[in-house]
Each structure stands twice: as structure tokens, then as C-alpha cells.
Amino acid sequence: MTERGVPPGPVATGAGLAEPRGYDEHATARWADEPPKLARADDLAGRGPFVRDRARVLHSAALRRLAAKTQVVAVGSGDFPRTRLTHSLECAQIGRELGAALGCDADLVDAACLAHDLGHPPFGHNGESALARLTAGSGGFEGNAQSLRLITRLEAKVPGAGLNLTRATLDATLKYPWLGPGEAASSGGKYGAYGDDAAAFAWIRAGAPAERACLEAQVMDWADDVAYSVHDLEDGLQAGLVTLTALRDSAERATVAQLTLESYCPPGLTTEAELDEVFTELLRLDCWPADFDGSLRALAAVKNLTSELIGRFCAAVQHATRPAGHPPLCRYAADLTVPRQQRLECALLKGVTASYVMRRAGVAEAQAREREILVELADAVYAGAPETLDPLFRPEFEAAGHDRARLRVVVDQISSLTDTSARAWHDRLWHPRQP
Numbered sequence: 249m250t251e252r253g254v255p256p257g258p259v260a261t262g263a264g265l266a267e268p269r270g271y272d273e274h275a276t277a278r279w280a281d282e283p284p285k286l287a288r289a290d291d292l293a294g295r296g297p298f299v300r301d302r303a304r305v306l307h308s309a310a311l312r313r314l315a316a317k318t319q320v321v322a323v324g325s326g327d328f329p330r331t332r333l334t335h336s337l338e339c340a341q342i343g344r345e346l347g348a349a350l351g352c353d354a355d356l357v358d359a360a361c362l363a364h365d366l367g368h369p370p371f372g373h374n375g376e377s378a379l380a381r382l383t384a385g386s387g388g389f390e391g392n393a394q395s396l397r398l399i400t401r402l403e404a405k406v407p408g409a410g411l412n413l414t415r416a417t418l419d420a421t422l423k424y425p426w427l428g429p430g431e432a433a434s435s436g437g438k439y440g441a442y443g444d445d446a447a448a449f450a451w452i453r454a455g456a457p458a459e460r461a462c463l464e465a466q467v468m469d470w471a472d473d474v475a476y477s478v479h480d481l482e483d484g485l486q487a488g489l490v491t492l493t494a495l496r497d498s499a500e501r502a503t504v505a506q507l508t509l510e511s512y513c514p515p516g517l518t519t520e521a522e523l524d525e526v527f528t529e530l531l532r533l534d535c536w537p538a539d540f541d542g543s544l545r546a547l548a549a550v551k552n553l554t555s556e557l558i559g560r561f562c563a564a565v566q567h568a569t570r571p572a573g574h575p576p577l578c579r580y581a582a583d584l585t586v587p588r589q590q591r592l593e594c595a596l597l598k599g600v601t602a603s604y605v606m607r608r609a610g611v612a613e614a615q616a617r618e619r620e621i622l623v624e625l626a627d628a629v630y631a632g633a634p635e636t637l638d639p640l641f642r643p644e645f646e647a648a649g650h651d652r653a654r655l656r657v658v659v660d661q662i663s664s665l666t667d668t669s670a671r672a673w674h675d676r677l678w679h680p681r682q683p
Contacts, residue, residue, distance in 0.1 A: 270578040271298075271353060275416035279400070279451060280409035301417040302359040304405055310366040310398050311336070316666035318372035330479055332365050332372075338479060339364065343471030346562045350569055350584075351576025352464050359413070360420035360468045367394025369663035370670035371618040378619035379659055382626055386652045388428050393442045394663055395421060400448040402640075402660060416579070418452045420464035423472075425453060444656065456580065463577055466584035474561045477597035478554050480605070485540050485550055490604045492540055501527050507607075508599030518592060526592045533560075557597075564590045621674045622662060628677035630658045636677060637661050 276297045305311060314333035330338070340361035347357030368391040369375040379389035399411045399421065406412035419425075424440040427449060441449035456462065461469070484490035494500045505523035513523075535556035537549035568585040570577055633654070634642040638661060645657040665673060 270351065270576065270581075271356075271416055274455065275579065276414045278409075278412050278414055279448070280406050280412050282406060282412065296355070297414050298353050298355040298359065298417060301411075301413045302355045302362065304411045304413060305359050305362045305366075305399070308366070308399075308403050308405075308411060310403055310664070311362060313664065313666050314365060314368075316668045317368060317370060318374075318667055330483055332368060335475055335479065336362055336365050339468070339471045339475040342475055342558060342562065343468050346471060346566060347464060347467045349562075349566045350463065350467065350578075352467060352578045353416075356414075356417050356420055357464050357467050357471075359417050360464055361471055363395060363399055363421050364423070364468055364472060365391070365395065366398050367391050367396070367663065369394070370622065370665050370667045371615070374615045374618050375622055375663075375670075378622040379626075379663060382623055383655060383659055386655050387442050387444060389659060389663070390428060390439055390442075392423055392438065392440050393428060393445070394660075396441050396448070397445055397660070398664075400445065402664075404640075415452055415454075416462075416464070418448075419456065419462050420468060422452070422461060422465055423469050425456070425461050425465070426459045460580070460583075462579050463582055463584060464579070470561075470565060470584060470586060473594050473598075474558055477594045477601070478557045478561075480601040481557075481597050482550055482554050484601055484605050486542070486547070487605075490600060492537065494604070495531060495600070501531075504596065504599045504603050507603050508596050511602060512595040512598045513592075523592060523596060526589065527596050530593050530596065561590050561594060621670060624678045625670060625674045626658055626662055628674075629661060630655065632677065633658060638664075 278297075311333065314336055315331055317332040340358045343361040344354040344358040348354040369379055369389075371378075373391075376389065376391050383389045396418070399413060400418065401408075401410050403410045422440040424438045426439055427441050427443060427446060428439040481490065485492070495504075502520070502524055505520050505527055508523055509518065509520050533556070535553050537546060537553060540546045540550060564587045565584060568587050569582060629636045634645045637645055637657070641657050641661050644660075645654055648654040648657060662670070
């Protein structure tokens with residue numbers, strides 16, 4: 249982005265490269281002009297704008313850091329559970345196949361899926377809540393808005409423009425295409441951009457229907473839900489925190505249904521009785537193993553379960569959104585249609601993980617300490633800034649004209665840390681070692 253927040257006009261997608269089907273020059277424009285590649289043009293033949301976008305996200309430092317950020321189970325607690333990185337890779341695989349089946353550009357959807365969690369801070373959603381409280385009244389903190397901030401401003405590719413992705417790819421990362429609370433066009437709750445990033449947001453959304461996500465963003469959102477719900481179930485089974493015996497117990501199912509209704513269903517969508525019925529039907533599918541003992545046979549059976557569930561969720565959406573014979577769809581040609589049955593099944597699987605993994609004994613106490621670590625770390629970094637900041641963030645802190653802007657830089661720094669480095673920074677800055 250330019251310093252004054254005024255975007256330049258659309259730039260060419262590259263000499264000799266045809267526009268992807270369904271995506272015009274407006275969609276493939278980049279915020280900042282870039283010099284031509286040093287490689288010969290014939291070496292880049294066929295490497296379209298969305299292939300380049302995917303590569304930029306894949307090679308970003310922010311994506312690498314996700315390897316040490318919590319998905320559900322704390323990083324380092326075992327070798328099997330997903331991290332934010334493996335979750336993002338699996339989300340991208342699901343999203344690109346579903347997107348392609350609907351008519352979307354597969355690389356565009358892949359890039360959006362890889363980017364969707366880049367802004368999440370240490371300690372998962374628990375860390376997000378701590379930073380949100382810390383910045384209340386100062387612009388707030390939201391993982392999705394932080395992701396957009398990273399790819400349009402903080403990542404090192406094009407100075408001032410982050411990764412300088414195409415408009416269509418940036419739009420596909422906007423699960424919540426509106427500005428945060430207190431800013432124009434805010435719907436409250438979740439949001440996709442901070443007020444500080446309003447210029448970038450306006451450029452991305454130029455010509456788009458107000459507060460309506462593009463089809464690629466909706467595919468990314470559903471791929472995220474599917475990957476999250478199915479793979480966290482697999483992790484829970486492998487860790488022994490979820491058991492098939494418990495899931496087949498009617499009282500246990502009722503507890504899961506109640507939690508799902510409270511935590512994962514919008515008001516008025518369904519009832520506890522309907523969820524219990526849907527859960528019972530889901531467990532009757534032939535793909536569920538009889539038991540799980542950790543053996544190779546059992547692991548293969550669970551892997552087959554995850555494959556069948558992903559196929560079930562994606563096939564239902566594909567057929568509902570683009571029936572046989574329907575022309576390809578992309579951008580704003582349609583909205584993703586998720587059948588009610590699959591939406592409730594996906595929500596129930598989230599409820600399973602919440603019941604047996606996220607709310608197990610000791611988790612609340614550990615999460616409280618994680619929130620304390622981030623708040624204490626923010627105090628220490630702010631007090632010692634700019635020296636306590638990475639070189640990347642120091643110029644912005646020094647140029648900040650008021651406390652709100654300086655706090656935003658500190659939060660940018662802290663949210664970039666992994667779980668491991670956040671603890672290490674805390675130990676170094678909050679409890680300095682004696683000489």
C-alpha cells in the first residue's frame with residue numbers, strides 16, 4: 249500500500265499470461281506495481297497470478313510460524329495432534345478441490361485457505377481473547393483482521409504492500425467482509441479488517457456487494473469448518489480423549505448436543521432434540537470403526553472415517569451449490585449452499601472436541617495462565633520498546649504519534665510470536681535472569 253493509503257490503478261498480470269477464466273483485470277490487479285521478474289518470460293509461461301499468490305503465502309514467514317501455534321491441543325503435548333500449520337495445509341487441500349469442482353480457481357482458493365489463520369496469535373483462540381481485552385478501546389484484536397493486516401502490510405515481499413496479492417485472492421481471505429466495531433459498515437462481533445487498514449479493505453472490496461463474502465471466501469470458510477471438525481475428532485480419538493464408547497452412549501450424546509446448541513449454532517437454528525437425532529443418525533454411518541485401540545488397523549479405520557466424513561460434507565455442498573449440468577461458478581455468481589443436515593453434523597463434531605478435549609480437567613487453569621503470559625508480555629514489550637521489538641516493528645513504533653498506535657505495534661509483535669517464543673520472550677522480559 250502507498251503511504252497515503254491511495255491505491256494505484258490495476259496492474260498487468262504478466263506479459264503473455266492469459267486471464268484465468270471468470271477473473272478479469274479488476275480481480276487480478278495488485279495494489280502496488282512490481283518490477284518484472286529477472287527470469288526469462290518463457291520460464292514463467294503458464295504461471296498465472298493466482299499460482300504466484302499461492303507461492304507467496306506458502307513461502308511466507310507467517311505460515312512457517314503456524315507450525316508452533318496451537319490448533320486445539322497445546323503445541324508440544326504430542327507428535328500426532330494438528331498445529332495451526334497442518335490444519336491450514338489440510339484446509340487448503342479440501343478447499344482447492346471443492347473450489348475447483350464448483351468452478352473457482354483452485355490456486356486462488358488454496359492461497360486463501362493457507363492464509364486464513366496467519367493472524368492468529370500464540371495459544372490459539374485463547375490468546376486471541378487475551379489480546380482482544382488488551383486492545384479494547386484501542387481498535388480491538390481479531391484473528392481474521394490480523395491475517396489481513398499481515399498479508400497487506402506486515403509480511404516481507406513488497407514494502408508497504410505485504411505479499412501484494414491480487415484483489416481476488418485478498419477478497420477470498422475475507423470471511424467477514426466488514427470493518428471492525430466503531431468503524432463504518434461495522435456489523436459487530438467478528439470482522440475482517442481494522443479501522444487502521446480501511447484503505448486496503450476499501451481497495452479489496454471495490455465493486456463488491458456490501459458485507460457479502462465472495463464464493464471463494466465461502467469455500468474457504470466451509471473447508472476450515474470441515475478440516476477443524478473432522479481432524480480434531482481424529483486427534484481426540486488418537487489421544488484417547490474421545491472414545492467411541494462414549495459417543496454411542498445416549499447420555500453422552502445429549503451432553504454433546506446441548507453444548508453444540510449453546511456454542512456452535514446460531515439462535516433459532518435448531519433444537520437440542522434435533523441435534524440429538526442428527527448425531528444418532530451420523531453415528532449409524534458404516535464408516536465409523538467398532539473401536540479404537542491405537543493399532544495400525546484402528547488408525548487406518550479412523551483415517552477412513554475422516555476421509556468419508558470430508559467427502560460427505562464436501563459432496564453435499566458441491567451438489568447443492570452446483571447441480572449436475574450447471575455452469576462453473578466463481579466470485580459473486582453464487583453463494584455456497586450448505587445443506588442443513590451437513591451443517592448440523594459439522595457443528596456436532598465441533599461439539600465433540602469441545603466436550604472431551606477443550607473442556608477437560610485442567611484446561612481452564614492452563615488457559616488462564618496463557619492469557620496472563622500475553623498480558624504481562626505486552627506490558628514488558630511496551631515498557632522497553634523500541635529495543636524490545638524485532639527490527640521489523642521498530643520504525644513503526646518510533647513513528648507512532650500516540651499510545652493507541654504504539655500499542656498496535658506491540659500487539660503486531662506479540663501476535664506474530666509462536667507459543668514457544670511467547671513463553672521464551674516472557675521468561676526473558678518479565679522475569680529477567682540475574683547476572
